[in-house]
Structures are given as structure tokens and as C-alpha cells.
Amino acid sequence: MSVSFAKSVSVIAMSLVLAAPMSLGSDPKVATDDAGDLILAQAEPSAPAATPEVDESALRYFARQGDTRRLEIEIARLRALYPDWVPPTDLLSAPPQTDPELDAIWDLYSQGRLAEVRQKIAERQSADSGWSPPADLIDRLELAEARERLINASDLKQYDTVIKVASEKSELLTCSEVDVLWRVAEAFAQTNREQRSFDTYRYVLTNCENPNERLATIQNASKNLSRSHIDELLKLERKTAGIGEFEPFRDDLARAVVAEAGEDEKVVVPAEQLTRLEQLAEREKKASDALLLGWYYLRRENIDPAEKWFRQAFEAEQTASAARGIALVLIEREKFADAEGIMYRWRADDDDSRSVYLAAVANLLGTEPRPALSPDVLSSIVTEVAAAKDVIAANQLGWYARAWQQHETAKAWFNLALQWKSDDEEAAYGLGVSYFQLGQTAELAAMKQRWQGRSERIQLIGTEAQAPATTAPMVTPPQTATAAPQTAAPAPQTVQTAPDVRVRDTSAAPPRPSTSAPQVATRAPQTRSSSTSYRRGCSDFVHPETLAPEAALARGWCLMDLNRPLEAAQAFEVALRSRTDRVRSDASYGQSLAYLRAGLVNEAAVAATKARQEPSRTIELQTSILAERALGAFERGRYAEALLALDQRAQIAPERVDLMVLRGYAYMKLNRLGDASRVLEAAAGTGNRDAIRALADLRNQLNGQ
């Protein structure tokens, strides 16, 4: 302990004297403004009319005890009270203590046993009526009591009490009690006095020296002050060797805003902060920082940087979160197998990881042409889908098996999906199709009975009107395929080759027009661009019924992007309940497109009438619907109906060349060869190769006759 210690106390409480400038002269300690508020003001030193006698007994006691911290506080306090006072240099060479009883009281004080200090003072006074405690002891005691009371009140959020105590004991508000200053600042902020709160923080950053406390002060302030006030405080930053003391805070600020933006795409991150975090992540290579950036970019559909940061995070630390990020990027890039691969290790870690894994799986299974997956991959998919009882993925496994002509396996999966969710229409439809495929007519009839009035397409299974099973288009299985899908079965099953009862005569089938629904659907309406088509937002499996109409609309478009039209149609159905005309109109349009893409033309036609459409959309939908209808009729051999649809379509839109070709084939089928020749010649005149081929077919037919 030496005098140099005293010198280290450079900032003094005097400037924190709580007083309105007007009232400073008389009693600077207790002053409030008219509203009873505490005022932090730069106090003028009180006029040194008479040099006060400074009680240094506490100072000497603390010096003797080697209690550095209390000595420091006491020096600060005395300086605040007596600006002209200079700390004595002979603290240790003070006269020997002659009052052991008082020493004992100081001892209690320094142990924080304040109630007993009160008790001992009163005891000594009642024993010795001539004795009065040193003023300094009482000052110290009152200060310590007030400090404890203030902290207790602050812990209980009794902010009025905090401010009341602080204004009664302004000496508390010194740099040696930064915690008290923070609590006072918080109390101001919590009682709608942000300016006062700001003043308090500003006081600390203007006057207090401790670097850790300064940094903690700006961090603490950020919890209580608005951004503009924080910016003001940041101007008080000090620099050492060119490096600002608040750099770590600025880093945290950047992290916080990027993290928030990673949750909400509407949050705008100032470029300065984004760059700061990117540089930080490059420099320090912390996985957590890279992850924040990954989610930030993914949320904004900025896939390249998202992938970069997720991969850097993964490199720094292999976590489920980083894996999820990479997998979502891969899903976005339609690299579903890779997404499945990276998520495999984390698939059971938590709900998020499982749902990303299943999203990868569902997408992978739904890829067209259906990929041949290795037994290992299929086996892990099967395990996870079964563990998660994931209905949508189970349905996908059903369609997948069906695509490989494994109808028993498909049936097993649809059955399972229906067990998990008895009202799942897609599972029921898939099961019905399987029954039909396997010739189980009784089961199919029972199924239709159960779904009477609830699903038109289930009623249509096996009838002529039925469109091809859209979620499982007929795919010729590759030669090697038979082995793989077996593992897709939940239980070992004998794979039977069921007769394909829907063998079509393809000899004269026209090339399927390349336009029609799917292309139309990519022309999504403007509402899509409101960033709601973010795929992460629908690659999970939310039941559309749980969504608000607006959200369901966004999800519908998102599902369309993922080429999951039947789920999209369900989402649009929910969106149709909106009270907003625009949302209903978009939903009707979307649902119509979705059914068109799914090949459900009648449903598409119904959907198109569910809400009022702009004329341009009505025409767009009608032309698509009629084209699909014509095509479907042709495929079913109903050539007159095909022509009827084409005629209707021609009334609202010019006939495309591919449809002219279709018309030509229809005429040929109906033996109207003259009509066929006329239309096909016109079409071939455009140089269209299908038309030229059709014309050759016609000539063959004419020659054959």
C-alpha cells in the first residue's frame, strides 16, 4: 500500500453530484428536479468558504487493513465531497490506533455486517452518552446501506426505489461503483426516461477509466438504449494503438443483427456490419460466425455465399447446424442425393436435422426419372422414415416403389402412411392405385366407399376418366432396378410384377406437347417474389391447415417450385379461405396450375373458378386446361372430345403448332384425312419436326389404305 495507489483514483465522483445546476450551492447531495427525477449534472465545486475538516479515520483504517478497494472508494468519495482535499501521503504512518472499540465497528463495516454496525454504535452510545460516532463512519454506513438497498430493489425491478435511493445518496454514483451506475441507468430506461439513462451511461464513458468496465458499460447500455443513443455513446470510444476499445462490442452487434436477419428475411443488415462479420469470420474462423453468415445468405436465397459459409463452418466444427445448412443449399441446388448424404450422420440428432434429412429424402425419392438408390441409402431412408413416422416421405417411398413396378411394396408404404395418418388423401389414393394395380377390386371398392365425397380422384381410380397417377409417372424401370427397391419395403416382401392394366397403345401417340401446364406454372404471379418462395420454408412438412391463408399461399408457390403440385394444391386450398380478394385470386390461380401440373384437368378447371381472376389469367388457365383436356382425351382414345377441346381453345387463343399436330392425329384417328392433311401441312410449313413426322405418318396411312 502506498500513496501511488491513491493517485490511481483519477476520476472523482464530484461530477456526479446529483443536482439541478440551480440548486447546487446549498446541498449538492440531495437534489432532484421538479418531477423528483435524479439529475446527473456536472457539479460546480461548492464555494470553499471554509475549509472543511476532512474525517480521514476511515481512510487510515482501510490503509492499515490493506483493504485496497475500500481505500480507493473512500478517496474517491472524499474528493467528491471536498474538491480541494488532497489525500494524505502518510496513511500508514498515522498515529497509533487508540480506540479498539471503534476499530471493531470498522471491522464489522468492512465485513459488510451493517446491521451490527448500527447495533454497536447504539450500544456504545447508550453506554457512553458523551460518545458520538465519527461522521465518516455514519457517512460510510449510510452509503453502504443505500447501496445494498438499491441493489436489492434493482434485483426486484423496483425501479422507482432505485432512483429514489440514488437521488438520496448521490455519492453512490461514482466510477468505483459502476455496477450501481448501470442499475440506475437501467431504472431510468425501464421507467421511460431513456435520456436520463443515456446521460448515466455517458457519464461512465466520459469519466471512468477501467477498460473492462467501459466495454461492459457499452454492452450494458445496448440492452437499454435505442440505436441512436448507442451510436452517440460509441463516439466516446478510446483508442489504444489505433484499436478502438469497443471493437468487441461492435463485433457482437454485427453478430446480433446478422443472427436476427438469419431468422427474418425482412431484417436489413447495414453493409458495414455484414462486412465486419465476414472479415471476422475470415480472420478468426469461428464456426459460429460462419454459421450466422450461412443462415443469413440462405434466408435471402443467396446460395453461393450461403454454401461457402456453411462449408467453412463445417470445416471449423462439424455440427448438425452446419450440416443442415449445407444440406439445404444442396436441396436448393437439387442435389438431393448429396443432401441426403451429408445429413445422414446427423439425421437423428434433433428435430430440425431429422426434418432436413427427410426433406432431402422426399426430394430424392421424388426426382424424375426416379433414381436408382443403393440398398444402403434406401435402408437408412427406410429406417428414418419409419422412426419419424413421416407420412409424406412414406408416400414418396410408395410412389418410388410403384415407379419400379413394385406394387406390393408401394402398397405396404401407403398402408403405413395411412396408419400414421388415417385421413391422408395421398396415401389413400396411392393405396387405391396399388389395389387397382394388384387386382384387389374388393379392397379398392371399400376404399372408394370410405372416401366417398372426399376425393374425386380416388373415385376415379380404374375408370377411364382417371388421369395417369401423377406423383408416380410411368417410368420404365432400368434393367438393374429390381434389386434396389426391395429394401424400400418396410418389411421383406416378395416383389411381384403386377400386370400393367393400363397398357396404352402408343403406336400412334403423338409426342406429348412440351408446353401446357408445367411450363405455365413456372410463370408464377408476382406475389411469389415477396421472398416467400424460400425453399427452406416448405421443404419441411407443415400441415397446411395450420397455416394462415397468406402463409399457405406462399407455401403453395414454394411447393410448386419443388414440383410437389398435390401438396401445393392443398396449401392453395387453405389460402382460398383468405378474406382478401387478391389472396383468393392467387390461390385459385395457383391451385389450378397445381392440378394442371398434376394432370388433374377437371380439378384444375374447378379450381380456376373458385375465385375471380384477372382476364389474362383466365385465358392462360383456360388455354392450358383445354390443351390438357385435349391431350387427355386423345390419350384415352376419345378423339372427338379432343377435337372439341381444341376447338374451344382455339376460340380464345391461337393454336400452337404442337396442338395443331395433336389435332392432325385426332383427325387421322377419326379418319378425317383431308382435315388432317390440311392442318398438318400448315403445321409442317413452320418447319416443326413433329409436324413433318406427323405428315409422314399421314402419308403412310394414306398409302396404306
Next chain:
Amino acid sequence: MSWRGLLAGLASLCMVSSMANAAITQQEWAEYSARFVSAEGRVVDDGNGGISHSEGQGYGLLLSFLGGNRPDFERIWSFTQRELLLRDDNLAAWRWDPNEKPHITDLNNASDGDILIAYSLALAGAAWKEERFTTSAKSIATALGRSSVFAHQDKLLILPGVAGFGKDARPDGPVVNLSYWVFEAFPVLDQLGTGTDWTDLSRSGVSLLEEASFGSRKLPADWISAEASPRPATGFPAEFGYNAVRIPLYLIRANTGDKELLRRLRDGMTKEDGSIVLVDFSSGKETAVLRDPGYRIISGLAACVLDGTRLPKDLQTFAPTLYYPSTLQLLALAYIREERRECL
């Protein structure tokens, strides 16, 4: 004339101090304080899991004052102010638990605790000419009057706590607790100039007690709905319990002088052997028979006041048992020594 009525003049204040010394002996207070008051000034309710509360701090202040022990009064007040007197409205949070952080586990106040604290501070401030105490007494009593004392159907009532008892807070609100009327405190609070008519509040308390006569034993319930004519409040045990048992003591200490009321209460709560019964009104059954001297002395004191009956010898000696009955016994002894020495 008791010391309680003598606060007006300076001369009598000296008497307060000296008479207080006689009320509770140094020995008694030392035993009480050694058992129930921690070094830090916390009055420990050992019958209640060792927690503390504003009522206990108030009793501690009052008894240390009556025992003439200012050092202990200072100690208890220091704790009370720092640890309980934290509410924004200047009242004390009622419940302090040594095993929790923050220690306050219920921020609501208890108006009897606030009354006891303010009353003791007012007495001490006047007797010891200590402005700190008087200022705090006035602050607490003023806040209590503002937040909790209200007129209801021509009667001035006091809420047991700021939150949870009012007209809108309970289906049969307002709900009151007649044992929170610390009758002896009201004349003292009146002198603080708090803007509340404490004497009127005192009158309505007596009047409610005259009406609140439930069950075959004709006793008041701890918690009473004052919505219409008094009846046991819903949502609380319908009983004459540990709260209400102290009501006769409070009436006697305040010299309210209503002998008929006192006799009804004494008769209802006392068994033939002098033990005290607690009663459940819904079943009519006794829920407890209390033999601790601290409870029995209440009945003994009433017998002295009503009939001049001498206090049984075993009740005249104090030995700490549990916090609550020990407190009641010292309050009873203090009264009988000051006012009814003939019953000793």
C-alpha cells in the same frame, strides 16, 4: 393512562421510554432475541421454515422498543429497510426467504407488517428523538393509507395486501383480515399526519368484529368477505385460525373497552382447561387445540380485563417456544405489567 396515549408532549415521551423498559425485561428480550433474531437483524419465523416477513420484523421492532433495547431496534430496522422496504410504493415486501435469490419471494405487502413497522418506528422516533425513524414511519404509513385504506359501504377498510384482495380481485371482494387491525397503532399513526383517518379505520374494525360471529362458538373468521355483511371469504379456509387468535390481544392492548365483544371472543376460543381452540366453520370441528403459554395468555389476559382474574403463574414466566406464540406472550405480559399489575 397508558404510554400509548402519551405521545403528544415531550415530557410524556420520556415516560414512554422508561415505562417501555418496564414492560419487557432485559432478560426476556435477550432470550427472545437470542432465539428469534439473527445477527443481521432478521426475525426468524421458526415455525414457518425459517423465513422472515414484514410482520415479524414489525414485532421485532415493537418488542425491542418495549424492551428498551435500542441497539437491537437499530439492528432489526437496518435489515428491514435494506431487505424488505424495497417496493416502489414505499411499502415492505412481505416475504423473505434465506434460501432464495433474490430473497424476496413475494413482492406483495402485508398491511399488518407495514402497520407494525410504521407504528414501532413512530414510537421509537418519538421516544429516542430520532428523525430517521419518524420520517420512515410517516413514509410507510402515508403509503399504506394511500394504497390500502378505502371506504366501502360507509366503512373505512384496509386491504390485507395491495394486490389480490380488492373488490375486483376476488369474487366476494373486498376481503379483509381483522387481525391486521393493529388497534393500538392507529392513534399513533394518526399523529404522524398521513392524510388517513386511522381512528375511523379503527372504529370500522371493531364494528366488523361485532358483526363477524360465525359458528356455534361465535368467532370471527381469519379471512372475511366484506362484500355484504361479513362472512367467511371464499377461497380461504373458513376458520378461526392462527391469524384471528391474536385479535383479543390487540383489542386489549388498545384499550378499546368493548367488554361484550371481548367476552364473546374469549368464551368462544377458550376451553375449560384454559387451552385455545381453532375452529373450522364449515365442519364445526376443532382444527387445533393450542396449549403454548403464548396462546393461553390471551385468554388469561381477557379474564383479567373482564373479571379481574389473576393470571396463572405459569403464564407469567417467559421462555421462548416458537416465534409466533412467544411474540404474543411478550406483548401480553408487557400490557399486564403496565396496565393490570393487580392480575399478577
